[in-house]
Amino acid sequence: MISVDIEIKLKAYHGGQLLKVKRQFVSGSVTKIWGPSGSGKTTLLKMIAGLSSPRKGKIIADEITWFDHEQPINLSPQKRHIGFVFQNYALFPNMTVQQHLEYASNDTGWIKRLLQLGQLGNFTTHKPDHLSGGQQQRLAILRALATKPKLLLMDEPFSALDSKMKTLLMEELKPLIKQLGATTIIVSHNLQELEIFDGEVMDFEGLV
Numbered sequence: 713m714i715s716v717d718i719e720i721k722l723k724a725y726h727g728g729q730l731l732k733v734k735r736q737f738v739s740g741s742v743t744k745i746w747g748p749s750g751s752g753k754t755t756l757l758k759m760i761a762g763l764s765s766p767r768k769g770k771i772i773a774d775e776i777t778w779f780d781h782e783q784p785i786n787l788s789p790q791k792r793h794i795g796f797v798f799q800n801y802a803l804f805p806n807m808t809v810q811q812h813l814e815y816a817s818n819d820t821g822w823i824k825r826l827l828q829l830g831q832l833g834n835f836t837t838h839k840p841d842h843l844s845g846g847q848q849q850r851l852a853i854l855r856a857l858a859t860k861p862k863l864l865l866m867d868e869p870f871s872a873l874d875s876k877m878k879t880l881l882m883e884e885l886k887p888l889i890k891q892l893g894a895t896t897i898i899v900s901h902n903l904q905e906l907e908i909f910d911g912e913v914m915d916f917e918g919l920v
């Protein structure tokens with residue numbers, strides 16, 4: 713269970729609005745986050761991942777405090793053991809597909825399975841600038857899964873994929889996430905595309 717009770721002062725949204733999020737994410741569940749552009753969806757993911765700090769509040773994961781502004785405690789992203797798919801992929805320009813995955817995992821069987829999942833088996837020696845946008849996005853997803861994270865945060869993870877690839881990938885991703893037992897939070901502008909995942913919707917409209 714991840715318990716989030718935080719306040720974030722959004723820097724530019726209508727001149728500095730306060731975003732309050734109080735929510736529990738049940739272990740192994742999928743939550744789909746939807747809301748207007750600029751409402752703070754990415755910012756929330758970054759706060760959970762430890763890449764930015766809330767103004768106030770607490771984040772507790774399985775009884776371990778990740779963030780508490782009073783104590784103060786702020787665990788580094790490395791200690792939170794999260795898989796993060798960034799909206800802009802954040803790939804390493806000098807690493808090949810294979811190196812991206814080996815950087816995150818030394819489980820060769822798992823890497824092979826991920827390459828199959830993302831249909832990147834024929835591109836293992838390619839660096840990001842020799843991959844299409846959709847291939848880059850798939851690599852970002854595979855890299856996030858490589859560490860077998862218990863918490864998977866995905867920010868618009870399917871936006872660059874054609875509908876056939878999207879469906880295929882999601883169909884394979886669903887059992888894989890279940891196998892990992894990963895608590896999953898997916899930000900998407902298109903809730904319909906996430907239909908395959910059973911889970912609650914968290915609506916950001918009206919939160920700020």
Ligand SMILES: Nc1ncnc2c1ncn2[C@@H]1O[C@H](COP(=O)(O)OP(=O)(O)OP(=O)(O)O)[C@@H](O)[C@H]1O
Nearest residue numbers: 721722723724725748749750751752753754755764
């Ligand atoms: N670390 C931060 N602390 C406070 N505010 C931030 C931080 N990072 C970004 N912001 C501001 O928060 C607002 C929301 O940005 P964010 O990227 O979270 O929106 P979003 O809902 O993900 O939007 P989109 O759907 O367009 O991706 C922006 O105005 C941005 O400037």
